[in-house]
Amino acid sequence: MKFLHSADWQLGKPFGRFDPDVRGALTEARFDAIDALGRAAAEHGAQHVIVAGDIFDTEGPEDRTIVQAISRMDRHACSWWLLPGNHDFARNGGLWDRVRQRAGDKIAILSEPEPRELEEQIWLLPAPLIHRHNLEDPTTLFEAMETPGARLRIGIAHGSIRDFGSSGETKNQIAPDRARLSNLDYLALGDWHGTLKVDARTWYSGTPETDRFQRDEPGGALVVEVHPDIAPTVTPIRTGRFQWLNRDWTVNDKAAFDAECDELLAKVDAPNTLLQLSLAGITSLGDRVAMLARLENDLGHRLRHLAVRPDDLVGRPREEDLAALSVEGMLGTAATKLNAKIDAGGPDGVIAKRALERLFVEYSREEQA
Template identity: 40%
Template sequence: MSFKFLHTADWQLGKRFGSFPDEEAVVLRKERFDVIGRLADAATAAGCSAVLVAGDVFDAETIPDMLIRRVLEQLKAHPQLNWHLLPGNHDPARAGGVWSGVAAAGVPQNVHLHLEAKPAELAPGVVLLPAPLASKRTEIDPTAWWDGIAAGAVRIGLAHGSVQGFGSNGDANVPIDPARVKSARLAYMALGDWHGTMRISDRVWYSGTPEPDGFRDNDPGNALIVHVDGEAPPEVTPVRTAQFTWLRRSQKLDDVSSLAQIDAEVSALGRAAAQCLMTLELSGAVPMAELARIDGKLAELTPRLFHLSADMSGVTAFADAADLAALDSPVLGEIAQRLKASSENSGADAAVAGRALRRLFALARQAEAESRT
């Protein structure tokens, strides 16, 4: 029995992106919606008849009705595909939750909601075993019931959870036994929750989110084309669906030239830089005058990217003799000397003095620039 489908997960439609400026957040939210069309194109081009969404279709249990209706209309616009949607831990199947809103909006014929733990036919001889979540966390493996299903069909499992603890303490909000693929005699287990593409075994995969939503280095932005044919392991082919690239970089600073590698990477992106988000974790100790040049380079890089955030908390700025001599005002020079002495001590007061010294020099540079205009 041959069957081909697209495996995706973690759409998290309605995500607010509250840590970004409003104009950027609007664009990021739109891309999470627009990726549905790219998924449909990828599935159709590969000859798939179904799209399996392994949980977290929506970002929360409360989603605007207009967004729900827009999503359903987008899925309906691709009648060549059957869309199978599974509740995850962000959008569990609870009374009065988001899935009640979906049902009330009117579900198109090619959209299938798997709100209960019961088998569903994907195609003649092909059965889907869904494991919908009814809460944000559970100690019980939601796939356990699959072991009791009688043999005789090609079976595909659809679940949302962790085959290992991905949190800092190693615990899983929803534990899933990766050996279930053998005990339940599955042709394939389609998983969601880990936002990157990950192969657990030849029959167990995480697809990852189709549009990245964070600075995690776990290969996000893909979907999986899965071809099941008989008893052989399925053929799994990742396809790129992301519009934006999210990059996390760290750099130790000695002077402004330390940013040359970052500058070269942004230049190498070319026009694609406009669809790139970058977070920079900076560290090191630099003179005040050099800090100004570093700030200038960061200001130059910012408009070349869609978004740039620079974490300067690991950077220590010190005032050397040249910095102090550059202050025209004797009063400012005396204040700077005192702050410099305090910043060289240990403790919280030293950190406060260091920040005050940086602010003093920033204001002095600003005043100098304004005097020249």
């Protein structure tokens, strides 16, 4: 059989660090990803979409978030199998009871650790989380689950097969060889927000819409085809709209900086790109001012979002810069003293660097006025 493996939709994520227009676009893109999954299921001939946890970002989303999610799923012919994760864990009277009240026959909520028959003799073994953090491997229950006449056994769980450190979403540890231990033909995992192959039968699908500056690739899902007694065929596909990029540029003049900008714009879909940019290098103050001006007045308007860290881009005055400042006498004296503090280093040098840049900028403005 063939199905789509997805996880970590994080519907209702607030994106509070962004401006309202960016926040709105990112929120809407997460709902659009449901439609992308539904279309992909139809395109690839998959009757089921299995979602391995964290469908919602919290256990108490707004009603609109629930209704939007259900209405998007209902627009597609496939069945949706939803597992509670650590962000939206299962508890009596909680989120999943609210979802059940609105969901139709296409949506199955896997809030109990009980095997479900996807199709004849094809069993889905769920390991829902009932707490945000579990001390025991939630998939140990697979070994006791009875699947009469099973041709295929597919596990679904949410947790970590290793310590992901600060990048991980939970402390719920899953045995890395769970597929072998529990005789699974495939184990669909959620929690890690990028596509990750653990072994031939165990995969993380990643999130369908990227939500952080952690990896370059846009969101995606996995098309999984399973057959008895042979390894499954797993094909990653793209479902996400936005790319979140981290870039570190070392530039020593405006020409090198412009080349980096032009190369970036040639490779990305700018309106659907969020960029976190760190600049480093030693350049003239004039070039530094011009670089930051292009970021503010050009690149920042083309991209969906731009965050710049320019602290390591050091602006040092050229001889002609100092000569221009010395025209005013006292300004030249001040520039010389500031340069001496910069050369001496230490905290005063950092402050002097900023002061000298400010001096040059203000002088340049007066000259252009």
